[in-house]
Amino acid sequence: MRRRSQRSRRLVLLGPQRVTPTLAAATEDxxxxxxxxxxxxxxxxxxxxxxxxxxxxxxxPGAGHRLIDLGLYERANRVAEADPExxxxxxxxxxxxxxxxxxxxxxxxxxxxxxxxxxxxxxDDRLLGPEREDALAAIRALDRRHLVRVAEIRAAYEAEFxxxxxxxxxxxxxxxxxxxxxxxxVVIAGGHVATLLNRLxxxxxxxxxxxxxxxxxxxxxxxxxxxxxxxxDRPPWxxxxxxxxxxxxxxxxxxxxxxxxxxxLALSDVDRMGRLAQRFAPDxxxxxxxxxxxxxxxxxxxxxxxxxxxxxxxxxVDLDSVAA
Amino acid sequence: MPxxxxxxxxxxxxxxxxxxxxxxxxxxxxxxITDFVEHNAFPLAEAPFYTFVFRGAADExxxxxxxxxxxxxxxxxxxxxxxxxYRTVEIPDDSRVEYKIEVVRHGxxxxxxxxxxxxxxxxxxxxxxxxxxxxxxxxxxxxEDTDGSGGTIEDLVIESEAFGGARHVxxxxxxxxxxxxxxxxxxxxxxxxxxxxxxxxxxxxxxxEALEIPAMVVALVPPADRMVEYAADERxxxxxxxxxxPRLEIQYSLRRGAHWRGLMGASLGAVAAFDTxxxxxxxxxRLLLQSGSFAFTDIGEGERGSVLEPVVRMMNAxxxxxxxxxxxxxxxxxxxxxxxxxxxxxxxxLRSTGxxxxxxxxxxxxxxxxxxxxxxxxxxxxxPGPLWMVYE
Numbered sequence: 001m002r003r004r005s006q007r008s009r010r011l012v013l014l015g016p017q018r019v020t021p022t023l024a025a026a027t028e029d030x031x032x033x034x035x036x037x038x039x040x041x042x043x044x045x046x047x048x049x050x051x052x053x054x055x056x057x058x059x060x061p062g063a064g065h066r067l068i069d070l071g072l073y074e075r076a077n078r079v080a081e082a083d084p085e086x087x088x089x090x091x092x093x094x095x096x097x098x099x100x101x102x103x104x105x106x107x108x109x110x111x112x113x114x115x116x117x118x119x120x121x122x123x124d125d126r127l128l129g130p131e132r133e134d135a136l137a138a139i140r141a142l143d144r145r146h147l148v149r150v151a152e153i154r155a156a157y158e159a160e161f162x163x164x165x166x167x168x169x170x171x172x173x174x175x176x177x178x179x180x181x182x183x184x185x186v187v188i189a190g191g192h193v194a195t196l197l198n199r200l201x202x203x204x205x206x207x208x209x210x211x212x213x214x215x216x217x218x219x220x221x222x223x224x225x226x227x228x229x230x231x232x233d234r235p236p237w238x239x240x241x242x243x244x245x246x247x248x249x250x251x252x253x254x255x256x257x258x259x260x261x262x263x264x265l266a267l268s269d270v271d272r273m274g275r276l277a278q279r280f281a282p283d284x285x286x287x288x289x290x291x292x293x294x295x296x297x298x299x300x301x302x303x304x305x306x307x308x309x310x311x312x313x314x315x316x317v318d319l320d321s322v323a324a
Numbered sequence: 325m326p327x328x329x330x331x332x333x334x335x336x337x338x339x340x341x342x343x344x345x346x347x348x349x350x351x352x353x354x355x356x357i358t359d360f361v362e363h364n365a366f367p368l369a370e371a372p373f374y375t376f377v378f379r380g381a382a383d384e385x386x387x388x389x390x391x392x393x394x395x396x397x398x399x400x401x402x403x404x405x406x407x408x409x410y411r412t413v414e415i416p417d418d419s420r421v422e423y424k425i426e427v428v429r430h431g432x433x434x435x436x437x438x439x440x441x442x443x444x445x446x447x448x449x450x451x452x453x454x455x456x457x458x459x460x461x462x463x464x465x466x467x468e469d470t471d472g473s474g475g476t477i478e479d480l481v482i483e484s485e486a487f488g489g490a491r492h493v494x495x496x497x498x499x500x501x502x503x504x505x506x507x508x509x510x511x512x513x514x515x516x517x518x519x520x521x522x523x524x525x526x527x528x529x530x531x532x533e534a535l536e537i538p539a540m541v542v543a544l545v546p547p548a549d550r551m552v553e554y555a556a557d558e559r560x561x562x563x564x565x566x567x568x569x570p571r572l573e574i575q576y577s578l579r580r581g582a583h584w585r586g587l588m589g590a591s592l593g594a595v596a597a598f599d600t601x602x603x604x605x606x607x608x609x610r611l612l613l614q615s616g617s618f619a620f621t622d623i624g625e626g627e628r629g630s631v632l633e634p635v636v637r638m639m640n641a642x643x644x645x646x647x648x649x650x651x652x653x654x655x656x657x658x659x660x661x662x663x664x665x666x667x668x669x670x671x672x673x674l675r676s677t678g679x680x681x682x683x684x685x686x687x688x689x690x691x692x693x694x695x696x697x698x699x700x701x702x703x704x705x706x707x708p709g710p711l712w713m714v715y716e
Contacts, residue, residue, distance in 0.1 A: 016715075016716060018716060048714075051502060051504055051505055190714075190715050190716045191714060191715070191716060192710060192713050192714050193713055193714070193715055194713050195713075218715040218716055219714070219715040219716075222715060230712055230713065232711060232712060235711060235712065236536045236700060236701070236704035236705075236708075236711075237701075237704055237705050237708070243712075259715045260715065260716075
């Protein structure tokens, strides 16, 4: 299937790599189409693995490619040691965001419960329909407002401290630029999405990528979109409302990846899935299970067979049928 | 229909016989009884009615169960002149009941496990048969994973001034433990028993692997003289807070601050956990209390017996002037155990101090599998894991 996208960088979004690794196939395809040289090294970003960062032994980049981990997690630790003022400012910002998130989730809980209740009501659709729509609109407005507030808090921090220009950060960025100059593609692995996003942002990685092809999966794919949506329909505590957590790097803005969808989403509950799809529309909710793959070439997305999106009724369907 | 245990013969007569027993008739021969026993699962279940069956020579047979509030001895009925005995009871859905069968023969009384029921649970005193009523399921997260990649348990010896001698503690280290990472700490009273009878290490392994709790270090503390040391004994609290905790912080890479430390226990072990937090409110931020022996009186000293006297004094004083001793407390209790009222009464007292409290009840008794089954709710609430944030 094909779906128009906003930006032109060559992107490959993959499903989780633990059981069904598809990274090598992705690099081979990039080589075949001329987007990656056959013997070019490939940079990895594994900051989401936290203290396991750089444990690359299980990653197969395909024949001819050497992996070079950018070490963003460790670089952030070095910055923390070298620039206590920045660290304290960063922590203060994180505390603000944490508090904001707490309030957002409190409001979201009530709004989601209300919407689910109204959606389940039977009766005169002429009467109930506008109420359902209004309940949904309230949630979408809440999501939007939360992300605007997040952006405002971040902007205030960046305006005051200009972190990218502080010496320890600038030194790391210069080193990163040198590493990136020698690679043919960048791979962003999964892991802890907040940690990953934080490190990507700390070093302004997006602006250092040039036009390198990018392969990302799981948290990596989530972090480079426009909205980072956290989700789990069966958490040990709480209602499991998907959460518009953060603004991502914005390398694409027309779909939202849901890694490990079969394990984390109640896919058989079509009403719940339908509400998820409606809430984040027009962005598509993409079910990124093992083996899933999306390629963006020349502003257009192409999905591998079996890579499904949620339609507005909550069913997992080929992207063709929802993108038209 | 309210839950009846067949005390009243008139009521008993109203309880339906299960089809399998009805089909057997009133005077089956040996072959028919053998066939019946071999081809049915026991207790016979026609929820919400369950029929316990015993086959053997006896003068009387009784059901002995651990359900507080009901007569614990329920007589079986003999089927005609055969050696088959049965007892039908009504048991609510989701219940889990531990029981034994009491057999009286020639004036001699013996308690047996139910030979026809393969379900049983162990505890420090032996084992009991288990009735799992409709709706009850053993939690999948308490079943051992076969890949063997769990945490490890090692022994630690601490010279205790509080007790005047060496104390042995076991310490669970999560899989992949690294000195470069800092871990939350949980101190578990009756820790070895929790491992043995509640599969605590398996539960920790599984919940950690599922990212539902963070990888954590867990100190498994056995008492030397449980009935004394766990009964609001100042020496025990001092040992945990002033001797064990500093030693663990030297030996293991632990996160600092009360927020990252918890105390846990069941029965009198819950009292010990609570009393330690009460005496050292700055050291521990989390409490997991299961079926605590939180005996108290509203007037006088009560008649709980000498073991619980210190507990009653401590609880009466705390109830008189409750203070905030931790950030969060998870309290659970079985509705079939004698301590249900004490635990229910504790919850509003704790909440009145501003502590966050979660309270869970289950249709179960005062036993290790009840405590096992509540561990996920308690641990994941007190120590939420990175599940929501991690997408590998």
